[in-house]
Amino acid sequence: MTFVDLKGVSLTYRLGKETTLALADATFSINKGEFIAVVGPSGCGKSTIMKLVTGLLPASSGEVRVAGEKVTGPIKGVGMAFQNPTLMPWRTTMDNILLPMEVVEPHKRRFRSNRAEYEAQAMKLLQTVGLADFARRYPWQLSGGMQQRSNLCRALIHEPELLMLDEPFGALDAFTREELWGVMQALWLEKRFTGVLxxxxxxxxxxxxxxxxxxxxxxxxxxxxxxxxIPRPRSLATTFEPHFVDLVHELRDRISQEHA
Structure with a gap:
């Protein structure tokens, strides 16, 4: 079942009299529960697609639909994670993760009276990403990888149908980044949200x-x-298999053509 649908979507940025066509005639669809990735040269409009799908930017032409509804403004039921974790330094890991529950309805109105229930939900997520022992720590007491794990938990705590990931592991070292691929896969296999990376x-x-x-x-x-x-679950060993390597080279060759 199609969950996200873009039909002939273009976006033109305007700054005074200057205009820049950032995205041209983008057409594709994402099925419910599907995980897609968008790659391409720097400045090609990858992040623009995310802003259009979530309603943070209106399309200049074409149509964006999520769950059958035309997107005309910021949509509900979406989780977002970016390259920088943006955790609040004065809040513990647990309190950072629970933040959406304090501001998003219907959780907001029942948060105080049901805090123990929400904490149990957050703890389950923390166990999935290996942070159960760090629930009461502050961001400055966590490594970069731990902060990003916390960030993913916060994006998923309200069980969004759609998760948008904008270079979430880009600031991390290679070892930590590869470790978090496994964490992200485990979260998706458990929750089966629709993912855009x-x-x-x-x-x-x-x-x-x-x-x-x-x-x-x-x-x-x-x-x-x-x-x-490639069947799931995938592992780091999978990344060295010939078919995996061939797919990476195919994508790299196609992007290289765009630089030519």
């Missing part, structure tokens, strides 16, 4: 996604849709 890391895209979309240089267009026919 924007990344420059082609191995990351192939590891996590059902389908990888390659975008052209600006103005961004979808120039390749590649199904990833």
């Amino acid at each position: 924007v990344t420059h890391d082609l191995r990351e895209a192939v590891y996590l996604a059902d389908t990888v979309y390659v975008m052209s240089k600006r103005p961004g267009r979808i120039v390749l849709s590649r199904k990833i026919d």
Whole structure:
């Protein structure tokens, strides 16, 4: 069942009299529970697609629909995680994760009276990502990888149907990044949310996604849709298998054509 649908979507940025066509005629759909990745040259409009899908930016032309509804403004029921964790330094890991429950209805009105229930829900997530022993620690007491795990938990605590990930592991070292691919996969296998990952890391895209979309240089267009026919669960050993390596090279070659 189609959950996210873009039809002929373009976006033009205007700054005074200057205009920049950032995205041109983007057309693709994402099924409910599917995990897709968007890759392409820098500045091609990958993050723009995320803003259009979540309603943070209105399309200049074309149509965006989520769950059958036309997107006309910021949508509800979406989780977001970015390259920087943006955890509040004065709140513990637990309190950072519970923040959406304090501000998002219907949880907001029942948060105080049902806090123990919400804490149990958060603790289950923390156990999944290996942070159960760090619930009462502050961000400055966590490594970068731990902070990003906390960030993922916060994005998922209200059980969104749609999770948007904008370079979530880009600031981490290679070892930690690869470790978090496994964490992200485990969360998806358990929750089966619809996932959209924007990344420059082609191995990351192939590891996590059902389908990888390659975008052209600006103005961004979808120039390749590649199904990833590798069974899950995938492991780091999978990334060294010939078929995995071939897929990464295929994507890299297509992006290289855009630089030519």
